[in-house]
Amino acid sequence: MADALHPPVSLPTQRSCPFDPPDGYSPLRERERITRMSYPGGTPGWLVTRYAEAKELLVHKSFSARQEGIISPVPTELAYDGPAAPGAFAKTDDPVHSKYRKLITGFFTVRRTRQLAPMIERIVHEQLDDLEKAGPGADLVEVFTESVPSRVMCEMIGVPESERKSLQRHVETTGRLSATVPEALAAVSAMSGFLARFVPARMDDPRDDVLGDLIRGGQLTEQELMGMTATLITGAFDTTGNMLAMGVYALLEHPGELAKLKEDPELMGAAVEELLRFLTISHLGASRWALEDVEFAGRTVRKGEVVTVALPAVNRDPERYENPDQLDIGRTDHGHLGLGHGVHQCLGQHLARTILRVGYEALFDRFPTLRLAVPADEIPMRDDFVHYGPGSLPVTWED
Amino acid sequence: MRITANREVCCSAGQCTLIAPDLFDQSDEDGSVVLLDAQPGAGRLDVLREIVSRCPSGAIRLEEDPGA
Numbered sequence: 210m211a212d213a214l215h216p217p218v219s220l221p222t223q224r225s226c227p228f229d230p231p232d233g234y235s236p237l238r239e240r241e242r243i244t245r246m247s248y249p250g251g252t253p254g255w256l257v258t259r260y261a262e263a264k265e266l267l268v269h270k271s272f273s274a275r276q277e278g279i280i281s282p283v284p285t286e287l288a289y290d291g292p293a294a295p296g297a298f299a300k301t302d303d304p305v306h307s308k309y310r311k312l313i314t315g316f317f318t319v320r321r322t323r324q325l326a327p328m329i330e331r332i333v334h335e336q337l338d339d340l341e342k343a344g345p346g347a348d349l350v351e352v353f354t355e356s357v358p359s360r361v362m363c364e365m366i367g368v369p370e371s372e373r374k375s376l377q378r379h380v381e382t383t384g385r386l387s388a389t390v391p392e393a394l395a396a397v398s399a400m401s402g403f404l405a406r407f408v409p410a411r412m413d414d415p416r417d418d419v420l421g422d423l424i425r426g427g428q429l430t431e432q433e434l435m436g437m438t439a440t441l442i443t444g445a446f447d448t449t450g451n452m453l454a455m456g457v458y459a460l461l462e463h464p465g466e467l468a469k470l471k472e473d474p475e476l477m478g479a480a481v482e483e484l485l486r487f488l489t490i491s492h493l494g495a496s497r498w499a500l501e502d503v504e505f506a507g508r509t510v511r512k513g514e515v516v517t518v519a520l521p522a523v524n525r526d527p528e529r530y531e532n533p534d535q536l537d538i539g540r541t542d543h544g545h546l547g548l549g550h551g552v553h554q555c556l557g558q559h560l561a562r563t564i565l566r567v568g569y570e571a572l573f574d575r576f577p578t579l580r581l582a583v584p585a586d587e588i589p590m591r592d593d594f595v596h597y598g599p600g601s602l603p604v605t606w607e608d
Numbered sequence: 609m610r611i612t613a614n615r616e617v618c619c620s621a622g623q624c625t626l627i628a629p630d631l632f633d634q635s636d637e638d639g640s641v642v643l644l645d646a647q648p649g650a651g652r653l654d655v656l657r658e659i660v661s662r663c664p665s666g667a668i669r670l671e672e673d674p675g676a
Contacts, residue, residue, distance in 0.1 A: 317620075552619040
């Protein structure tokens, strides 16, 4: 018989170190394979903090990613009722999910995203030119880390530069857990307004880009094209942006690792993987709900109950990684779940890898004396966002 | 040892191509797995086991030789 259940916990979110997962995870991970968790409002559900169980859950056919069954693991007014909008495939299951996803996966392969390196390099260097002009001394988030990924995605789907900054603010609002209902509604309706102008205009005049390809394919309605475009924008902007910023912050605060990287640029590929593992910016992890009663990790998860997979905790599981709490850019043991697992594993992961590699390389090459301009504990951290990262990153350098 | 790759199951995450681009590629059409070498040498066993473990859709299977 299974051990008695501990009283339900709420999702740990408080971090004593900006680079480490919330402190509450490790005692839970040590204690049990799956933890009873109370969702906001008192709804019972579960929490997974171990690597092996996380991997098993994320490929389990009895668990669904469909939006209508997901409950937020933390209190927020950002609630999405009912099924996902047509084309918003991240919150659907197969075969609906794969029908949409397969139409664009060809653009995000390892080879295709590496071929985008010259475009990404151009954007990275243009933003670094701006950084150079702005300083010495500037906010790296504003000038560099949030601009690069959004410019890359806008270029891939043909969104004009004049729309980018406002889209960025809308994406930010819809990812801020403390946003009020009026704030979130305003952001969602501004985003929908943009899509309702942009997508039909492109349907009349398809360009040579990802959206143009989808339009010419002729398989999607206007509504579906809008859902796919929204998914690409929200998936690409603040995810890679936060990871780019967190990586720079972590390397500046781990000078030994940064020195190793500067000495041996060949380490960059491994360094990017290790930063994805160590920093896992998915603050709330991945949630699924049970389609039926299911035995999982020695417990019975009831039909309809939600399970949250704490990806930041999973990637620090000592059963999986040696010295899990150490940032070691020479680590060769990857296989982290920082980009998820199962069929929903991040679509843009290879694009993100290319942006991170090019971004870190160019930044530290052009600004070899880069350092924080304020004490590390004064960096404001976004712990009330779906994706974790610095709200601003004041840096400076020798002219 | 023999590798099989099921393109119907594949979700085009590209872990295989990332880890061993000499053995796997992705189609330009939908990114699904393209097997370049179904019977690599026994020296690749460890890397193939890692690929099977990291494949998020379970599309890649490895039949190890008996006794290997």
